[in-house]
Amino acid sequence: MASSTPASPLSPSPEAPLLLTGLTTAQIEEFVAALGLPRYRGRQVADWIYRRNAGSFEEMTDLPRALRHQLAAVASVGRPEVVARTVDADGTTKYLVRLGDGQTVECVWLPYREWSSVCLSTQVGCPMACAFCATGRGGFARNLSAGEIVAQFLLARAHAPCPVTHAVFMGMGEPLLNTSAVLQALHLLNSECGIGARNLTLSTVGIVPGIQRLAREKLQINLALSLHAPDDETRARFMPVAQHFPLPVVLAALRDYTAATHRRVTLEYLLIAGVNDSPAHADRLADLVLGKKEEGGPLLAVVNLIPYNETEARFRRPSEEGIRRFMARLKQRGVAVTRRLERGETIAAACGQLRREAASDAPGARPRRSPRRRGTAVART
Structure with missing residues (x-):
C-alpha cells in the first residue's frame, strides 16, 4: 500500500x-x-x-x-463568546466566556492607578479542590489550550478603556498542571502581545515538578506560591495538595527557582478568621520565610496578605484589626510583607463565583446561598 x-x-x-x-x-x-x-x-x-x-x-x-x-x-480567529459581564464601581470587569466546545471560564480586567492587568484562567474548573475556593467546588473538566488562555487576554484588552500592561495567571485552575500550554501562552503574551516578562505573574498551589520546570526555563516572570498556611498540618485542612507536596519540598523547589532566576517569589497568604490568622501563625510564617542556616537562610520572598473573599464556603474574613495585627507582627519579625489591593468589591470577583452563579441560574439548578461579596478579584482563592 x-x-x-x-x-x-x-x-x-x-x-x-x-x-x-x-x-x-x-x-x-x-x-x-x-x-x-x-x-x-x-x-x-x-x-x-x-x-x-x-x-x-x-x-x-x-x-x-x-x-x-x-x-x-x-x-x-478564536475569540470566545461573552456569556456574562459584571462591572464593579472601581472599574473591575469580570467576564464569563464560552469556549468552542461550550465550556465556560472566567477572566477579569483589573484597573490600577498606573497600569491595568488581566487575570487569566488556565483550566475549566480545577482539580485541586481547595476548601475555600469556588472554582474547586465546581470540579474539573479539562485544560485550556494556549490559544484559549491568550484569547481571554485579547478579549479583555479589546474592551479595556486604557492600555493593558500586565497579565496574571491567577484565575480558574492550577497553571502548573497545564504547564506546556501555560508556557506557550507566556511566550505569546510576551513576544506577540508585547507584555514584558516582568509584568507576567504565575500563581501555583505548589506543584513541585512545575516549579522545577520553570526554574529550568529561567523566565523573568513573577512566580507566586499560594501558601495560605505556615505549616503542613494547617495547610492540609483546606488544601489537599499539601498531602502530595509538603512545605519543605515546596520551599526547596522555590530556593532552587530563585537561585536559577534571581527572581524574588511572592508567598500569597489568604487570611481566614480563626484558621490561620493568629499571632502564633504569624510567627510560624516568619520562621518559614526567614529560614534556618542549614536550609539556606532567608527565602528570597515577599509575603502578600489576602483577606479572605467570602464565597459559599464555611470560612470567614478576619476583622480589619486582626489583619493589621498580623501584618504588623510580620514586619516586626523583619519579613517583607504587603497587602493585596482588593478589586471587585460589589461583584462576584473571586475565582469561580461568576461561573457558579451562572450555573445555579440555569433551569433545574439547585438554589444557592448568596455570598457576601468583597473583592479579591486578582487572587486564585
Missing part, C-alpha cells in the same frame, strides 16, 4: 477550522503560505489578532475582501 505524507497541523481543513489565536506569527505565515498566499499576509493577520484587537477576519480591513472570506472558510 502506498504511503502518504500526513498533512501539516497548519494545513487548512474545512472540517476543522484552524484557530489562529495561539499560533506565533511564523506559524500564521506558514498557514497562509499553505493557502498559496504571500507570507506577508500572515504577518498582517497576526498583527490584527495580537496587536490590533481584531475578533474576526472582517475587521482586518487592509486585507482584500476576497481574502477575508477565504480565511473565514478555513480558519477562525
Whole structure:
C-alpha cells in the first residue's frame, strides 16, 4: 500500500477550522503560505489578532475582501463568546466566556492607578479542590489550550478603556498542571502581545515538578506560591495538595527557582478568621520565610496578605484589626510583607463565583446561598 505524507497541523481543513489565536506569527505565515498566499499576509493577520484587537477576519480591513472570506472558510480567529459581564464601581470587569466546545471560564480586567492587568484562567474548573475556593467546588473538566488562555487576554484588552500592561495567571485552575500550554501562552503574551516578562505573574498551589520546570526555563516572570498556611498540618485542612507536596519540598523547589532566576517569589497568604490568622501563625510564617542556616537562610520572598473573599464556603474574613495585627507582627519579625489591593468589591470577583452563579441560574439548578461579596478579584482563592 502506498504511503502518504500526513498533512501539516497548519494545513487548512474545512472540517476543522484552524484557530489562529495561539499560533506565533511564523506559524500564521506558514498557514497562509499553505493557502498559496504571500507570507506577508500572515504577518498582517497576526498583527490584527495580537496587536490590533481584531475578533474576526472582517475587521482586518487592509486585507482584500476576497481574502477575508477565504480565511473565514478555513480558519477562525478564536475569540470566545461573552456569556456574562459584571462591572464593579472601581472599574473591575469580570467576564464569563464560552469556549468552542461550550465550556465556560472566567477572566477579569483589573484597573490600577498606573497600569491595568488581566487575570487569566488556565483550566475549566480545577482539580485541586481547595476548601475555600469556588472554582474547586465546581470540579474539573479539562485544560485550556494556549490559544484559549491568550484569547481571554485579547478579549479583555479589546474592551479595556486604557492600555493593558500586565497579565496574571491567577484565575480558574492550577497553571502548573497545564504547564506546556501555560508556557506557550507566556511566550505569546510576551513576544506577540508585547507584555514584558516582568509584568507576567504565575500563581501555583505548589506543584513541585512545575516549579522545577520553570526554574529550568529561567523566565523573568513573577512566580507566586499560594501558601495560605505556615505549616503542613494547617495547610492540609483546606488544601489537599499539601498531602502530595509538603512545605519543605515546596520551599526547596522555590530556593532552587530563585537561585536559577534571581527572581524574588511572592508567598500569597489568604487570611481566614480563626484558621490561620493568629499571632502564633504569624510567627510560624516568619520562621518559614526567614529560614534556618542549614536550609539556606532567608527565602528570597515577599509575603502578600489576602483577606479572605467570602464565597459559599464555611470560612470567614478576619476583622480589619486582626489583619493589621498580623501584618504588623510580620514586619516586626523583619519579613517583607504587603497587602493585596482588593478589586471587585460589589461583584462576584473571586475565582469561580461568576461561573457558579451562572450555573445555579440555569433551569433545574439547585438554589444557592448568596455570598457576601468583597473583592479579591486578582487572587486564585
